[in-house]
Amino acid sequence: MKGKIGGLLVLFLGLLFVAAGLVMKFAVVPMLAVWPDDVDSTRIYEGTLVTMLNPAALETMDVANLFLSNVPVVVDRHVTTEQVDGNKALVREVATMFGPGGEAIQGSEDWYTIDRRTTEHIANFTDNTMVKEARRGLVIGFPIGTEKRDYDGWTDDYQDLVKVEYQGVEEHEGMTAYRFTSQNGPRPIVDPSLLAMFPESLPRDVVAGLAPELGLSAEMMQQFAQILPTLPDPVPFTYLYRYETEYWVEPTTGVLIDYAKDEARILALEVDPAVISLGMVPVGEVFSLNYTASDQSIADAKDDAEDGKKLINLFGVIIPYAAIGLGALVGLGGAFMLFRKRRGAAA
Numbered sequence: 001m002k003g004k005i006g007g008l009l010v011l012f013l014g015l016l017f018v019a020a021g022l023v024m025k026f027a028v029v030p031m032l033a034v035w036p037d038d039v040d041s042t043r044i045y046e047g048t049l050v051t052m053l054n055p056a057a058l059e060t061m062d063v064a065n066l067f068l069s070n071v072p073v074v075v076d077r078h079v080t081t082e083q084v085d086g087n088k089a090l091v092r093e094v095a096t097m098f099g100p101g102g103e104a105i106q107g108s109e110d111w112y113t114i115d116r117r118t119t120e121h122i123a124n125f126t127d128n129t130m131v132k133e134a135r136r137g138l139v140i141g142f143p144i145g146t147e148k149r150d151y152d153g154w155t156d157d158y159q160d161l162v163k164v165e166y167q168g169v170e171e172h173e174g175m176t177a178y179r180f181t182s183q184n185g186p187r188p189i190v191d192p193s194l195l196a197m198f199p200e201s202l203p204r205d206v207v208a209g210l211a212p213e214l215g216l217s218a219e220m221m222q223q224f225a226q227i228l229p230t231l232p233d234p235v236p237f238t239y240l241y242r243y244e245t246e247y248w249v250e251p252t253t254g255v256l257i258d259y260a261k262d263e264a265r266i267l268a269l270e271v272d273p274a275v276i277s278l279g280m281v282p283v284g285e286v287f288s289l290n291y292t293a294s295d296q297s298i299a300d301a302k303d304d305a306e307d308g309k310k311l312i313n314l315f316g317v318i319i320p321y322a323a324i325g326l327g328a329l330v331g332l333g334g335a336f337m338l339f340r341k342r343r344g345a346a347a
Contacts, residue, residue: 033144034116037084039091043301045075045259047291049097049105053198061206067286073105074098075291079140082111083126089116090126091140097289110156112139119143119254121154137161142247142254144308146178153182157189157241157265170248173298175305177248177257185242186266186282198265198286201234227269227281240266240282250301253308257301264288 049071057065076096083090091114096107111130115122119142121135137152153164167179189195202210208228228235243263250257265287293301 034087035081035089035091035114035119035141035144037081037089039079039081041079041304043077043079043297044294045077045291045297046294047073047075047289049073049099050264050288050290051285052105052288053286058199066210068105071105072100073289073291074294082128084116085125087116088122088125089114090128090131093140114140117143120152132156134159138164141256142180142249144252144254146249146251146254148178148251151180155184155241155243156191157194158184158187159190164247172248173257173302175250175257175302178251180247180249181245182247183242183244186240186264186268187242189239189241189265194265195239198239198267199237201236204228204231204233204235207235223281224283231269236270238268238270239286240268242266250305250309253305255301255305255308257305258293258298260290260292262290 049068052068052071054062054066054068056062057067074097076098078094080092081089082092091112093110093112094107095110097105099105109130110132111128112135113122113124113126113131114120119138119140121137121139124131124133135154135156137154139154142151148166148169150166151164152161154160155162162182162184164180164182167181170177170179172179241263243261245262246258246260247256248258249255264285267283267286269281269283
């Protein structure tokens, strides 16, 4: 009798180990594979400010110095998790663009409320009024367990979803990564906070003097000269946005290993559709920037990805399968004890 009870206990213990391994792999680990509650990450990007409307020169109507051109810049991007509530997180992103002398040229601060599993925007669950409610799709990064498929991303300029297209698996910077691309525009900018960066209108004579500074072709200058007298004074402006982006993502962790972007905001004039069928004439770029992740940021991202993969493999593969394997062996031992006891009783 004691042998039978011992065999049952050993068999039960083996089944318990197997169950624990299965629960960890298929229940506990997926619950933990979410946007961390302690994110405090800084990434540095290097590039060129090809052109930018100079606010100081615009204030004084200094047409000769109205644009900054071909300025080497560094972009500092700091992302932190500010609040979590179950599967929801409030995330803050502060980006600052610095000139060659270390002076801040431009900065932004954004707040996102996201689903910690998908990193997609969700309804604001906090009392923070800085969160833009209209957002949808991916807003701050890729999810843990990034898939081989297209995603929907968000662009504030358009206040609309944009396609982030999966391009395939690549060996990039010494890691296996999924490459994604996204491009769009020129399309009208509709975000009021971004439109506030540029003048709504300017006197017609100032616009006439502005044209040569935009680097227009002879053909465009001729078209511009024909259109300008037909426009109201002051001349109202419309702005367009276009961009091209590349992402390299470590899929297990969703860490963005490398990133490259070329973007521009373009001044346009609204005209009578009877004159120009589109009803809009792009005049010239008032902001153009291209940049890529710095070597240090790529190295930091690779370290983060490697650390994350080790944790995921430890708790998602090694420990669960070890528990399942040990449980199977113990269970077999218990079954053998019962079988041997039964044969002994039969004899």
